[in-house]
Amino acid sequence: MHRSDTTPTQPGIARRLRRPAALVATGVLALAGCATPSGTGGPDGQVTLTYWMWDANQVPGYQQCAQDFEAENPDVLVNLEQYGWDDYWTQLTARMVAESAPDVFVDHAQQFGKYASFDQILDISDRVEASDIDLDQYQDGLVDLSRGPDGGLYGLPKDWDTVGLFYNADMVAEAGYAPEDLWELEWNPRDGGTFEEFLARMTVDENGVRGDEPGFDPSRVDVYGLGYNESGGGFGQVQWAPYALSNGWTYADTNPWPTSFDYDDPALAEAIGWWRSLIEKGYMPPLPVATSGIGTIESLGSGGYAALIEGSWNSRAMAELQGVDVRVAPTPVGPTGERASVFNGLSDAIYAGTEHPDEAWRWVEYLASPACQDVVAAEGRVFPAISSSSEKAVATFSELGIEADAFAVHVEDGTGTLSPVTDRWSEVQSIMQPAMDEVMSSTDDPGPILADADARVDRVMADE
Amino acid sequence: MAVVTPPAPPAPGARAPRRLRPSGRPRGDLRAAMVFLIPATVGFVVFYLVPAVRGAWFSLTDYSVLAPPQFVGLDNYRRLVDDPLFWNAMGVTGYYVVINIVVQTVVAVGLAVLLQRMTRSILVRGAALLPYFVANVVVALVWFFMLDYQIGIVNVLLGKVGIDPQAFFGDPALALPTIALINVWRHMGYTALLVFAGLQTIPPQVYEAASLDGASAWRQFRSITLPLLRPVLALVLVVTVTGSFQIFDTVAVTTGGGPVDATRVIYLYIYDLAFAQLDFGYASALSVVLFAVLLIVALVQLRLLRAGESDNS
Structure with a gap:
């Protein structure tokens, strides 16, 4: 919604x-x-x-x-x-x-x-x-x-x-995490921090080896630590926004009614680069797999994913998943020292x-x-x-x-970022969707691709 | 198309009886003809001509539907020349048409020949048409599920023979061929039916004569079936190529144009421009260009295949 x-x-x-x-x-x-x-x-x-x-x-x-x-x-x-x-x-x-x-x-x-x-x-x-x-x-x-x-x-x-980190409670317990541990997770674009450690721990390959254990095979993964549904385009609300926004990035020069977007900001490229690196490491599925699978929530329900960033509006759907105990924690704390989420x-x-x-x-x-x-x-x-x-x-x-506090924490701490308000969102998205798809399906540096897309977006925004 | 006796040239006196008719008759025919033509004409004008002319007019305007159109001359067409997404969409559509039409035509002709030679059972012949009875969107959805990376039966079967699962809709290299082949599956029965009808018109005596001369089945197919089938094939090609250019529903319900624009066909782009971005003016310009392209393609096909004449004489 x-x-x-x-x-x-x-x-x-x-x-x-x-x-x-x-x-x-x-x-x-x-x-x-x-x-x-x-x-x-x-x-x-x-x-x-x-x-x-x-x-x-x-x-x-x-x-x-x-x-x-x-x-x-x-x-x-x-x-x-x-x-x-x-x-x-x-x-x-x-x-x-x-x-x-x-x-x-x-x-x-x-x-x-x-x-x-x-x-x-x-x-x-x-x-x-x-x-x-x-x-x-x-x-x-x-x-x-x-x-x-x-x-x-x-x-x-x-x-x-806002969005939060939904997870399979049984898998998390089996991996040795307590629910309250997940409220302490931190990430950074260099080594991924405790959040990446958590994802590595939750990932299991077909031989039952976890992502943080020797002998893990990233090309034959049975349970991915983190799922996602698509590249997220220019919004990334339940994809990359929690990382980019907690890396000090914002969507645009001003909001509401921006005159130009900031997709060429290195802070975005850095956050996206780290997010994409989870694919290589085997903690997250490649884009073609993620987009052609059944729904992410079903994958969480069927044990294909251990955790998933999703919106508060899906809380009830998550809680009502049959045969699996899904709980929710807030998005991880980023380099800015705060959590982040789109607040819509x-x-x-x-x-x-x-x-x-x-x-x-x-x-x-x-x-x-x-x-x-x-x-x-x-x-x-x-x-x-x-x-x-x-x-x-x-x-x-x-x-x-x-645990609704996982969503409300962004309101209490003021860490929610308003979604961009513009009358040209469809045009922006028609440029950013393919661009972000390209970033996620290549191994090239995200910077130039995003900078090129940013230039096109700003031309759309400047066009009277 | 059976062996036709050319009509004898009219004898010099052949027209004479016509003069005996009452002179009012031809005008009476005209009036009756007009009456019968009115429904079709009204339909044509209201549903085809007016929208087409309006569309052409919109292509010269900046029109967002919610505000009155503003005349901008050829701006939309100039923008189109520099629009990488337009050229990408045309390329993607062309690629789709090539895969779809080549595979579909070859399969349909093969299927039609098989239907004619191997069976007389209406049930078996009818079965070939079954996919065509299923709605496009349903066909797309069923294949979408069957080709799913994680739970699709196709990948399960591939796994049984030791092939890694394929992201049919998620891999940019596979997505468009996958969609093209799904539509081949749906339409081949119908196309085969048209070809089959064409086959029925080829007189068996020709085959008998060829058999007596010792021609092999392949030689008969190449030298008799294909040439005599040409007018029907021309019609089938014009219809299927035009339809193929209009690919939209399968893409809309499966990939939505992704990944990375690999399946953003021209109709999807037009739809997105018009109904998502409310840029009806530019979308109309694209439609006009598409119309021109289809017209040229159809004319070229008819000319190349000399559709008006048969080798059967």
């Missing part, structure tokens, strides 16, 4: 499988908040709002929010519709062209810039000012993810996510062409209020944007046996 190339409606299926899976499972799940004919103007002058989201797992929570909202606002009906991630943005664009887009929809930091720049999203800064909403109640930075280049506000924060958030946005901006605003205001976000917290799927609701979600996750 939080990456441009994944769909959490199919949790646990890797990127390449998600696309077909979503195609097969495509279909609209239209859930009327109440049984009413859609369209505007109900029997008693009621207004029907259409609300779109893509994560099917979160539908029950928001269904509850809609019912509570309708009880308080008898003049408004909320029509909840869910489309899978793969169809969502295409559908939304088509509906905007047809001027029949949903009144309110879940928005993503990487997508909103494009729509805001075409005046498709309502600027709500005036309404926020006129209301008594306290923008400080949200986790730091989340409001900025909906801020336009003109300073306008194009949505209110919904939830946030979703928002609820109002379509600029809506016929009912006032009712839509009331719904968005409710979605962004503690009343609704506490309901979402109790569902234990995601972390709501409001700090106090977030804490409740942490408690819910803990009851489910998920």
